[in-house]
Amino acid sequence: MTQDNQFSSSTSGNAQGAYQAKRSVQPGTIISGKYKIIDRIVGSEYVRIYRVIDQQQRRFLLQLIHPGARPDQAFSEHFEQDANAIKAIKHENIAQALDSGLDEVFGPYICFEPLQAQSLAQTITQKGCLNELEFLDIFSQSCRGLQYAHKKGVFHKDLKLGNLLVTEDYVVKIMGFALGMPISSTSSTTSSSSSSSSSSSSSSSSSVPVEERTEVFALGCTMYEALSGRRPFRAENWFEALSANDSAIRFGSMAPAKVVSEQIEKLVFRCLERNPDSRYQSVQAVLDDIKRIEEGQDIRSVPTTGKKSTLGLILLCVGAIVLIGIGGFAFSNFTASKSSGSEKNNAVQLNESAE
Numbered sequence: 538m539t540q541d542n543q544f545s546s547s548t549s550g551n552a553q554g555a556y557q558a559k560r561s562v563q564p565g566t567i568i569s570g571k572y573k574i575i576d577r578i579v580g581s582e583y584v585r586i587y588r589v590i591d592q593q594q595r596r597f598l599l600q601l602i603h604p605g606a607r608p609d610q611a612f613s614e615h616f617e618q619d620a621n622a623i624k625a626i627k628h629e630n631i632a633q634a635l636d637s638g639l640d641e642v643f644g645p646y647i648c649f650e651p652l653q654a655q656s657l658a659q660t661i662t663q664k665g666c667l668n669e670l671e672f673l674d675i676f677s678q679s680c681r682g683l684q685y686a687h688k689k690g691v692f693h694k695d696l697k698l699g700n701l702l703v704t705e706d707y708v709v710k711i712m713g714f715a716l717g718m719p720i721s722s723t724s725s726t727t728s729s730s731s732s733s734s735s736s737s738s739s740s741s742s743s744s745v746p747v748e749e750r751t752e753v754f755a756l757g758c759t760m761y762e763a764l765s766g767r768r769p770f771r772a773e774n775w776f777e778a779l780s781a782n783d784s785a786i787r788f789g790s791m792a793p794a795k796v797v798s799e800q801i802e803k804l805v806f807r808c809l810e811r812n813p814d815s816r817y818q819s820v821q822a823v824l825d826d827i828k829r830i831e832e833g834q835d836i837r838s839v840p841t842t843g844k845k846s847t848l849g850l851i852l853l854c855v856g857a858i859v860l861i862g863i864g865g866f867a868f869s870n871f872t873a874s875k876s877s878g879s880e881k882n883n884a885v886q887l888n889e890s891a892e
Contacts, residue, residue, distance in 0.1 A: 562574055562585065562587065562604065562643060564576055566643075568643055568646055569639075569640040569646065571591055571592070571636075571638075572589040572590070573589055573591075574589055574599075575587065575588040575589060575590060576588050578655070578656065579699050579700065579702075579712065579713060580699070583602065583603050583695045583715050584600055584601065584602055584700075585601045585604070586598055586599070597635070597649060597650070598650070598651060598652060598712070599646055599647070600647045600648075600649065600712065600713065601643055601645075602644050602645060615716075616716050617637075619716040620634070620637035620647050621637075622691050623716065624636075624637065624647075625689070626685070626691065628685045628686070629678075629681075629708065630678045630682030630685075630709050630710065630711060631682045631685065631686060631711045632650060632652060632710040632712045634648070635649060647716060649712065652702060652704060653704060654702040654705070654710060655702065656698065656699045656702055657675065658697070659699075665766075666763065667763045669797070669801060672760070672763060672801065673801075673830060673831055674707070675701070675703065676756075676827060677824060677827045677828070677831070678708070679709050679711065679759075680820050680823050680827065682709065682711045683696075683711065683756070684824060686711075686714075687819070691714065692748070693711065693713070693715065693752060694714070694715035695713055695714070696759055696775070697759055697775075698759055700712050700713030749819045749820065750816050750817075750818060750819075751775075752820060753808050753816055753817045753820060753822075754775055754778075754779060754809065754810075754816060755775040756808055756820065757769070757805055757807075757808025757809040758770075758809070760805045761785060761809065764795060764797055764801070764805070765795050767791075769785035769786075770784075770785060785806065785809055787802065788802055800836055801830060804826055804827065804836060
């Protein structure tokens with residue numbers, strides 16, 4: 538079969554029927570008549586990322602959803618919106634999206650720039666956990682990319698080591714955005730016939746709102762694993778961990794113990810706060826404290842950016858009212874005293890005149 542014929546033999550069939558079963562993507566599989574699968578480089582319970590070539594033998598990265606997913610109409614609408622949004626994002630630390638579409642059998646896809654890179658998960662498996670300098674460099678880049686995406690209204694929703702690619706020049710490229718996943722849920726399209734981790738994430742996360750503070754929590758889980766080689770909680774993923782009852786073990790209490798500076802541990806565990814008001818309120822706030830650590834400064838004991846707590850606002854208002862009251866009382870006494878003194882002086886002057 539010629540190369541042209543290979544690419545013209547695109548998958549076909551009834552799309553809705555094809556979504557009822559898992560689909561096997563193998564080397565040589567043709568996606569939408571455009572892209573030929575070479576191999577898979579990233580796999581999670583939500584997305585798969587493959588190396589592909591097109592008809593001109595140009596290389597790209599292609600993201601497909603999990604083979605067990607069952608996209609519905611709502612998913613398709615969300616995916617189209619998310620795909621258009623991420624194609625408009627141009628940032629050094631986010632893989633550039635170039636094309637998107639819907640294959641009749643393999644579902645929605647998005648094509649990214651070609652990268653000579655491997656995931657942070659692969660790097661840690663091969664070389665071990667990050668040291669502190671590597672940690673600060675990689676996660677400052679990751680925070681810059683995530684914060685930029687948030688400004689554009691795009692949330693990752695599936696942040697993990699496997700979705701942070703590191704190039705040969707040590708540039709972080711964020712991939713694996715959970716396109717199509719509603720903001721109010723983390724996995725509404727995963728089928729019950731998926732892998733165990735996928736089905737459990739679907740059932741446990743349907744009411745988890747995705748916003749900046751949940752992205753900070755996911756970032757904290759990723760940071761913890763990058764430093765220790767283990768998840769902070771027994772849960773399979775960050776959205777299950779939000780409602781879990783166990784606590785993350787301090788790095789020094791691990792066996793064997795992990796040597797992590799007090800400042801970095803403080804940073805990571807603030808991201809992992811279960812109470813969202815105690816967590817960093819934005820990725821920008823995390824980045825600000827990373828910069829402080831890099832400059833040798835002590836990071837603050839409370840989040841530096843974001844929403845104030847209700848109690849804090851109440852106390853601030855009460856304090857202001859008290860100060861105003863004290864000031865008013867003091868001014869009133871001063872005015873009365875001055876008036877009384879003036880009257881006494883006038884009386885003395887009258888008496889002297891009379892004499």
